[in-house]
Amino acid sequence: xxxxxxxxxxxxxxxxxxxxxxxxxxxxxxxxxxxxxxxxxxxxxxxxxxxxxxxxxxxxxxxxxxxxxxxxxxxxxxxxxxxxxxxxxxxxxxxxxxxxxxxxxxxxxxxxxxxxxxxxxxxxxxxxxxxxxxxxxxxxxxxxxxxxxxxxxxxxxxxxxxxxxxxxxxxxxxxxxxxxxxxxxxxxxxxxxxxxxxxxxxxxxxxxxxxxxxxxxxxxxxxxxxxxxxxxxxxxxxxxxxxxxxxxxxxxxxxxxxxxxxxxxxxxxxxxxxxxxxxxxxxxxxxxxxxxxxxxxxxxxxxxxxxxxxxxxxxxxxxxxxxxxxxxxxxxxxxxxxxxxxxxxxxxxxxxxxxxxxxxxxxxxxxxxx
Numbered sequence: 365x366x367x368x369x370x371x372x373x374x375x376x377x378x379x380x381x382x383x384x385x386x387x388x389x390x391x392x393x394x395x396x397x398x399x400x401x402x403x404x405x406x407x408x409x410x411x412x413x414x415x416x417x418x419x420x421x422x423x424x425x426x427x428x429x430x431x432x433x434x435x436x437x438x439x440x441x442x443x444x445x446x447x448x449x450x451x452x453x454x455x456x457x458x459x460x461x462x463x464x465x466x467x468x469x470x471x472x473x474x475x476x477x478x479x480x481x482x483x484x485x486x487x488x489x490x491x492x493x494x495x496x497x498x499x500x501x502x503x504x505x506x507x508x509x510x511x512x513x514x515x516x517x518x519x520x521x522x523x524x525x526x527x528x529x530x531x532x533x534x535x536x537x538x539x540x541x542x543x544x545x546x547x548x549x550x551x552x553x554x555x556x557x558x559x560x561x562x563x564x565x566x567x568x569x570x571x572x573x574x575x576x577x578x579x580x581x582x583x584x585x586x587x588x589x590x591x592x593x594x595x596x597x598x599x600x601x602x603x604x605x606x607x608x609x610x611x612x613x614x615x616x617x618x619x620x621x622x623x624x625x626x627x628x629x630x631x632x633x634x635x636x637x638x639x640x641x642x643x644x645x646x647x648x649x650x651x652x653x654x655x656x657x658x659x660x661x662x663x664x665x666x667x668x669x670x671x672x673x674x675x676x677x678x679x680x681x682x683x684x685x686x687x688x689x690x691x692x693x694x695x696x697x698x699x700x701x702x703x704x705x706x707x708x709x710x711x712x713x714x715x716x717x718x719x720x721x722x723x724x725x726x727x728x729x730x731x732x733x734x
Contacts, residue, residue: 383498428466496723
């Protein structure tokens, strides 16, 4: 029998549902990322709507369940955007639902532009959430709980609902660039591609994307800004990168980076999907260790998407420092391997103390992150 979903329409209802919970709660937002924990499902998608938008101040305040598409449409009307480029997981994970702004910040979802502008958490200005005791917590202003000493913004971004359920977020936005262009160094292997991306990122040309497609054997580099500046920097970059191989300009830059952002190359392909973060300089060595069916490299080689046969313990193959997250797999594999990599003991102890502080009953996404 399918469990009933709790779906509060207001922060007051959210408080009541958490305070009155008799057991674990599985916190979800748009339900697009495939992460799940035991317990009754509590969705924040009913907490929707933009509370405040000041284009001149480059700031927005929105309820956590507000669809990302709604926010992006509103921003586009003013020539602005979410600069950290959050991915849409639905094609990769075979999920449905609607990505929400609260879910984006709860998971710190950040796309290719992270290498230049920062992660989602770097744009988060403030949070309002309900902790595991049903108490409203807010950073700054009047608070209903003493949170002195904690940076709530950094704590909540990437906590996946284990410390509290977001009800409202405030964040900064940036203007859309006047122009964007992408160049590709073609016919290169991964070792050369890492050199290409490193050279581009170390250049003075303000690169906003650096990725590698091992199937096409192409290293991609993106530049954005004022049209005249983009033209100049592309010309300089083409000349600088020619020492690595033939350089071409990509016709549809926007479509290309959307595909890189959403890992479109893996859509519809059977197998488990992993997301690995490493030092770009370790990418070549790691790729040899993975023995993967398919790979995609982003963030200059520091973010690797991996497709392997179902049930593969990819962490057991990794012999370089890094962090491997199981993004798509069956229930048995998730239960056996865990979605998130185990933290080192000192960090795990700090995480446990934080969960005990904000969720002393242990009911919010229990066991999801250790």
